[in-house]
Amino acid sequence: MLRRTVQWVLLGLLILGLVVAPHILDRYTIFLLYLLWLYIGLAQGWNLLAGYAGLISLGVAAFFGIGAYTAAMTVIHLKYHFLLGSLLGGVLAMAFAAIVAVPIFRFSGIYFAIGTLVLSEALRIFMISWKFTGSADGLALPIEKSPSFVWFYYLMLGVAAGATALVVLILRTKLGMGLRAIGNNEKSAQNMGVNTFRTKLYIFLISAFITGVVGGIHATQMGSIEPYSIFNAMWTLSTANTVIIGGIGTVAGPILGSIFVIFLGELLADYHTFHLAITGVLLILIIRFIPAGIWGELRETRPFRRLAGRTNR
Amino acid sequence: MSSLHESRNGALLELDHITRRFGAVTAVNDVSLSIEEGQTMGVMGPNGSGKTTLLNLIMGVYPLDEGEVRFAGARISGLRTDEVSRGGIGRTYQIPQPFLKMTVLENLVVGDLYGGNHRSLKRARQRATAILDRVGLGNRTETEARKLGLLDLKRLELARVLSLRPRLLLLDEIAAGLVESEVAELRSLILELKASGQTMLVIEHILSFIFSVSDRIAVLNFGQKVVEGAPGEIAKNPMVHEIYLGTEKSGGDAARMAEKASGPQEGEAEPLLVLKGVNSGYGEFQVLFDVSLHIPKGEIVALIGVNGAGKTTLIRTITRQLPLRSGEVFFKGESIGGVRPFDVAGLGIAQCIEGRKLFPELTVEENLEIGAYCRRARQTRQTTIRDVFELFPALADRRWQIVSTLSGGEQQMVAIGRALMARPELIVFDELSLGLAPIIIDTLYEAIKKINGQGVTVLLVEQNVHRSLEVADRAYIIERGRIALSGTAEELVRNDHVKEAYFGI
Numbered sequence: 091m092l093r094r095t096v097q098w099v100l101l102g103l104l105i106l107g108l109v110v111a112p113h114i115l116d117r118y119t120i121f122l123l124y125l126l127w128l129y130i131g132l133a134q135g136w137n138l139l140a141g142y143a144g145l146i147s148l149g150v151a152a153f154f155g156i157g158a159y160t161a162a163m164t165v166i167h168l169k170y171h172f173l174l175g176s177l178l179g180g181v182l183a184m185a186f187a188a189i190v191a192v193p194i195f196r197f198s199g200i201y202f203a204i205g206t207l208v209l210s211e212a213l214r215i216f217m218i219s220w221k222f223t224g225s226a227d228g229l230a231l232p233i234e235k236s237p238s239f240v241w242f243y244y245l246m247l248g249v250a251a252g253a254t255a256l257v258v259l260i261l262r263t264k265l266g267m268g269l270r271a272i273g274n275n276e277k278s279a280q281n282m283g284v285n286t287f288r289t290k291l292y293i294f295l296i297s298a299f300i301t302g303v304v305g306g307i308h309a310t311q312m313g314s315i316e317p318y319s320i321f322n323a324m325w326t327l328s329t330a331n332t333v334i335i336g337g338i339g340t341v342a343g344p345i346l347g348s349i350f351v352i353f354l355g356e357l358l359a360d361y362h363t364f365h366l367a368i369t370g371v372l373l374i375l376i377i378r379f380i381p382a383g384i385w386g387e388l389r390e391t392r393p394f395r396r397l398a399g400r401t402n403r
Numbered sequence: 404m405s406s407l408h409e410s411r412n413g414a415l416l417e418l419d420h421i422t423r424r425f426g427a428v429t430a431v432n433d434v435s436l437s438i439e440e441g442q443t444m445g446v447m448g449p450n451g452s453g454k455t456t457l458l459n460l461i462m463g464v465y466p467l468d469e470g471e472v473r474f475a476g477a478r479i480s481g482l483r484t485d486e487v488s489r490g491g492i493g494r495t496y497q498i499p500q501p502f503l504k505m506t507v508l509e510n511l512v513v514g515d516l517y518g519g520n521h522r523s524l525k526r527a528r529q530r531a532t533a534i535l536d537r538v539g540l541g542n543r544t545e546t547e548a549r550k551l552g553l554l555d556l557k558r559l560e561l562a563r564v565l566s567l568r569p570r571l572l573l574l575d576e577i578a579a580g581l582v583e584s585e586v587a588e589l590r591s592l593i594l595e596l597k598a599s600g601q602t603m604l605v606i607e608h609i610l611s612f613i614f615s616v617s618d619r620i621a622v623l624n625f626g627q628k629v630v631e632g633a634p635g636e637i638a639k640n641p642m643v644h645e646i647y648l649g650t651e652k653s654g655g656d657a658a659r660m661a662e663k664a665s666g667p668q669e670g671e672a673e674p675l676l677v678l679k680g681v682n683s684g685y686g687e688f689q690v691l692f693d694v695s696l697h698i699p700k701g702e703i704v705a706l707i708g709v710n711g712a713g714k715t716t717l718i719r720t721i722t723r724q725l726p727l728r729s730g731e732v733f734f735k736g737e738s739i740g741g742v743r744p745f746d747v748a749g750l751g752i753a754q755c756i757e758g759r760k761l762f763p764e765l766t767v768e769e770n771l772e773i774g775a776y777c778r779r780a781r782q783t784r785q786t787t788i789r790d791v792f793e794l795f796p797a798l799a800d801r802r803w804q805i806v807s808t809l810s811g812g813e814q815q816m817v818a819i820g821r822a823l824m825a826r827p828e829l830i831v832f833d834e835l836s837l838g839l840a841p842i843i844i845d846t847l848y849e850a851i852k853k854i855n856g857q858g859v860t861v862l863l864v865e866q867n868v869h870r871s872l873e874v875a876d877r878a879y880i881i882e883r884g885r886i887a888l889s890g891t892a893e894e895l896v897r898n899d900h901v902k903e904a905y906f907g908i
Contacts, residue, residue: 262524264516271513274502281462283488283517283567
């Protein structure tokens with residue numbers, strides 16, 4: 091009972107802290123936190139696919155980019171509110187996922203990864219030359235429509251929390267059981283009556299939606315977008331990096347991984363040349379020595395085992 | 404007994420002349436079988452006879468080339484595996500395939516939700532718990548499946564399909580690899596299910612097991628149904644004995660026996676390979692128990708036993724692919740316990756692995772050349788290759804051909820040739836005759852005699868008892884990881900225990 095109360099109090103304090111934070115902290119720190127929420131959102135979406143269903147996607151940038159461009163185009167041309175634009179971004183990313191699902195699910199393992207990478211690279215090249223979306227120059231969003239920076243902080247915080255909640259929720263349903271079954275052993279899942287194509291499709295759509303919404307909000311926050319950076323494979327790699335460091339196939343992993351990566355980036359900000367090298371070495375060390383990631387390792391230890399519980403959080 | 408009328412109304416599963424080919428091999432050939440509600444049908448047959456393929460065809464893992472599968476009167480061939488499973492057929496795998504990183508309970512929850520088309524996780528958990536209690540896993544519900552031992556994994560495999568509430572259970576070698584007491588335990592579980600009216604199709608290599616649980620038994624050989632009948636009839640059927648013990652080569656028996664009687668006597672030749680009190684296995688799972696044997700120089704020694712008896716494990720232990728738990732292995736009088744696996748070939752031990760394991764995209768000649776990689780064989784490579792082509796003239800014509808395009812028999816010749824390329828003093832053949840036609844087996848056995856005639860010691864590992872006893876000087880019978888019997892080939896040919904080891908009669 092007491093334990094429960096303490097937990098609720100701690101959670102309350104955390105929420106209060108997160109709400110108050112942008113009013114106390116300096117603009118740069120708020121921006122870092124905004125980036126943290128952004129990575130948590132992407133990481134949760136990717137982890138759903140890679141961590142639970144075992145589908146390693148290298149196409150994060152594709153769905154992120156579709157979300158970003160959809161939001162920008164609807165704000166510019168249709169004069170929609172950027173929130174609606176970002177939601178539409180998620181929907182369009184989902185629609186794109188639905189179209190490519192049939193061919194891409196014919197691949198598995200490394201071929202699925204390469205297939206999704208090709209998809210996002212193809213899209214980048216296409217966007218560079220498509221006049222309708224401003225080709226290589228990209229798009230600039232009307233500044234007067236942009237809300238204050240603090241609002242983006244809250245919005246992305248909401249997306250990160252929402253994505254995390256969604257993952258927890260899915261894991262508690264039949265869909266989540268089927269998803270984990272596929273990630274464990276696809277052949278065996280079929281043998282146990284799981285329609286693996288449909289289950290993977292649902293997860294692929296959900297993951298694409300989350301990624302698209304994050305892309306839409308980020309586009310609006312930046313004010314201008316161009317295909318080189320928006321469809322950059324960097325989004326994909328950072329996301330995967332974050333999840334693997336934090337703990338693939340766990341709910342807390344993407345969060346811890348994002349905190350770790352952002353904090354590390356900040357720590358090494360003055361040594362720009364070493365930043366990537368050190369991150370790379372760390373990744374190799376983590377894969378070599380704690381392949382389950384930070385949380386994957388921690389939850390096996392005594393104080394955290396209860397917290398992780400049985401639903402693979 | 405089964406009139407047309409009865410089989411039409413009573414049959415839950417009907418296989419109607421089903422055929423499936425893989426390339427040139429017809430894995431399942433025009434098989435018809437029907438299982439009535441409440442019946443337990445046993446399916447037996449040697450390794451490679453098409454038993455597991457039959458299950459895969461029922462489950463829709465592969466499409467049929469010909470024929471039809473009907474379940475409860477409706478055609479199910481053409482459905483996906485998950486549709487068949489939800490339709491009421493639950494299948495276990497020979498090697499358990501649990502969701503390793505999920506708990507025991509969660510493994511069943513998946514089956515309950517999807518197989519039974521339920522939504523509530525809470526009620527699924529309750530039902531799953533009940534099944535786990537029934538199979539004796541009630542205290543392991545929250546354990547991750549990957550942490551289970553073999554018996555518990557087998558129990559889980561059974562519990563998982565039960566969570567689907569299947570009308571028909573397909574059990575693929577549920578008792579394989581277990582020790583006697585565990586087999587008995589699983590048998591009583593199966594008998595309980597049977598008593599509760601569960602319809603089952605049981606594939607099993609442990610024949611006493613299949614005889615005791617089945618109402619009827621069908622015997623497969625080379626993909627065809629050879630005979631079907633009550634267990635008592637099958638156990639006495641001479642055709643079944645022939646399939647399991649192998650056919651004797653026409654006419655040559657007496658002559659060979661006489662020839663062998665003048666051969667080396669026990670203890671005369673110096674031992675080339677000696678095993679002393681070897682214990683070995685995989686992880687927690689011990690396969691070999693205190694195995695001792697010796698292979699005299701220049702002889703052919705046969706190692707005989709049913710599937711799962713530990714034959715291949717013994718070879719892996721000799722060739723250092725599996726670590727020794729205890730005991731010693733001596734080759735030419737020296738302990739080879741510390742030799743690294745890739746140095747074994749250099750000592751003069753070559754093996755012709757079960758399933759051949761050739762390099763499929765390389766040519767015949769390239770495959771042979773790789774065999775001569777070790778230093779002792781490298782210089783003489785060109786002469787050895789000529790010897791191999793002399794032994795198998797069919798290969799000489801096909802030296803530039805890609806190996807995967809050869810027939811099964813020719814591939815086996817390449818595998819033998821590759822082992823010979825290492826210029827071994829001891830050559831190990833593992834399941835040489837598996838899945839091959841009798842006429843090709845004749846050719847291969849002739850080759851073995853020639854190889855032995857050139858002074859190479861041979862260890863022959865076989866399911867095919869008669870064949871191997873024909874050529875062998877000496878044999879060891881291995882049963883559940885222990886040497887049950889040994890002696891000269893003549894002694895064993897007349898020994899009834901050999902039959903017992905297979906049929907439990």
